[in-house]
Amino acid sequence: MLTKQTEVELSNEQIEEIISWRRYLHQHPELSFREYKTSAFLYETLLTFPNLEVTRPTETSVLAVLKGAHPGKTIGFRADMDALPIQEETNLPFASQNDGVMHACGHDGHTAILLGVAKALSSQQEKIHGEIRFLFQHAEEQLPGGAREMVAAGVTEGLDYVFGLHLSSLTPLGVLSITSGATTSNSDMFHITVKGKGGHSSQPENTIDPVVTSAQIITSLQTVVSRITSPKEELVVSVTTLKAGDAVNVIPEEVKIGASVRSFSQDVRKRAVEAIEQIVKGVSEANGCQYELDYTYGYDSVINEPEATALAFQAIRRKLGETAAVEGEAIMGGEDFSAFSNAVPGCFVFVGACSLDNETPAPHHHPKFLIDEAALADGANMFLAIAEDLVLK
Numbered sequence: 400m401l402t403k404q405t406e407v408e409l410s411n412e413q414i415e416e417i418i419s420w421r422r423y424l425h426q427h428p429e430l431s432f433r434e435y436k437t438s439a440f441l442y443e444t445l446l447t448f449p450n451l452e453v454t455r456p457t458e459t460s461v462l463a464v465l466k467g468a469h470p471g472k473t474i475g476f477r478a479d480m481d482a483l484p485i486q487e488e489t490n491l492p493f494a495s496q497n498d499g500v501m502h503a504c505g506h507d508g509h510t511a512i513l514l515g516v517a518k519a520l521s522s523q524q525e526k527i528h529g530e531i532r533f534l535f536q537h538a539e540e541q542l543p544g545g546a547r548e549m550v551a552a553g554v555t556e557g558l559d560y561v562f563g564l565h566l567s568s569l570t571p572l573g574v575l576s577i578t579s580g581a582t583t584s585n586s587d588m589f590h591i592t593v594k595g596k597g598g599h600s601s602q603p604e605n606t607i608d609p610v611v612t613s614a615q616i617i618t619s620l621q622t623v624v625s626r627i628t629s630p631k632e633e634l635v636v637s638v639t640t641l642k643a644g645d646a647v648n649v650i651p652e653e654v655k656i657g658a659s660v661r662s663f664s665q666d667v668r669k670r671a672v673e674a675i676e677q678i679v680k681g682v683s684e685a686n687g688c689q690y691e692l693d694y695t696y697g698y699d700s701v702i703n704e705p706e707a708t709a710l711a712f713q714a715i716r717r718k719l720g721e722t723a724a725v726e727g728e729a730i731m732g733g734e735d736f737s738a739f740s741n742a743v744p745g746c747f748v749f750v751g752a753c754s755l756d757n758e759t760p761a762p763h764h765h766p767k768f769l770i771d772e773a774a775l776a777d778g779a780n781m782f783l784a785i786a787e788d789l790v791l792k
């Protein structure tokens with residue numbers, strides 16, 4: 400039997416403080432790998448809380464470790480902190496003061512939530528059985544991502560579980576959505592340069608036409624999804640950029656093609672890469688063209704681990720109500736939380752942040768992106784609930 404559980408209730412002042420931190424961060428957004436002021440603010444603020452060991456695993460990330468008075472499990476809570484190169488159009492009184500940079504994905508909220516959780520738990524050291532690591536991660540928005548740098552710096556060593564969240568501007572307030580298994584996708588891209596021999600459009604016999612070759616490549620790439628993987632497997636291959644010649648009477652020397660590839664399983668991803676290489680090579684050679692294929696592996700899909708997922712469901716339902724946690728669907732978006740959850744069992748939760756009266760919410764990465772700040776308390780309570788279940792006694 401567990402001993403009687405300790406509950407940590409956020410006071411109104413604590414919730415107000417989280418909101419004020421979020422607004423400060425929203426006003427001062429910074430781009431990926433350049434979160435100097437943001438991380439300095441976090442570092443300085445965390446040092447004012449009791450019982451934390453605060454360090455800088457990388458140049459712009461911050462780690463706060465709360466060692467409990469008793470032995471037990473070690474758990475990690477992660478928040479990302481970077482903003483996007485977008486000009487804000489929300490007209491909020493606390494809109495971005497940095498021209499062309501905006502917190503348009505809600506990472507300001509994630510950071511403020513975790514700061515609030517760190518403060519609330521830092522005074523509970525006597526009741527903590529185990530250790531809590533607060534992982535303030537830089538650079539989620541830009542490859543290769545900050546998460547893998549933090550993992551390389553050792554922040555996941557000895558962790559039993561890791562948890563993270565993402566505010567969602569399209570999910571209703573009060574709904575916390577958890578997907579068992581794959582929850583975000585492998586997010587890759589590739590660029591092809593098809594090289595032929597340019598010449599006059601009236602004398603194709605003296606050229607090697609990279610335009611016709613590229614057309615065949617693009618058409619053949621459609622078979623990667625339709626013929627090479629099973630209809631039951633999930634895969635997207637979208638050719639999205641195409642740059643050929645500049646004049647209608649010139650067959651160009653080369654054509655550039657860009658595409659994105661999304662999948663959930665590592666096996667499907669591997670077969671897709673092999674098929675893409677085979678098609679590009681085969682069609683180019685059949686037409687006498689040379690080619691360069693540059694395939695970029697993006698973030699791995701986030702796979703929610705069954706035990707961590709069950710723990711998150713249970714904790715959220717206990718603290719926020721039976722209907723608060725719902726089974727969600729995987730999204731074809733990328734998220735580098737996977738670097739943490741590949742290292743240790745993890746669960747990533749989407750926290751509804753769309754005001755209930757907002758019928759036309761802006762999506763993430765949009766100049767009018769908004770969150771309902773009531774979601775900040777939900778996010779903080781999610782982390783607190785997990786801490787209560789796993790390390791507070």
Ligand code: NI
Nearest residue numbers: 504505506565
């Ligand atoms: Ni994001």
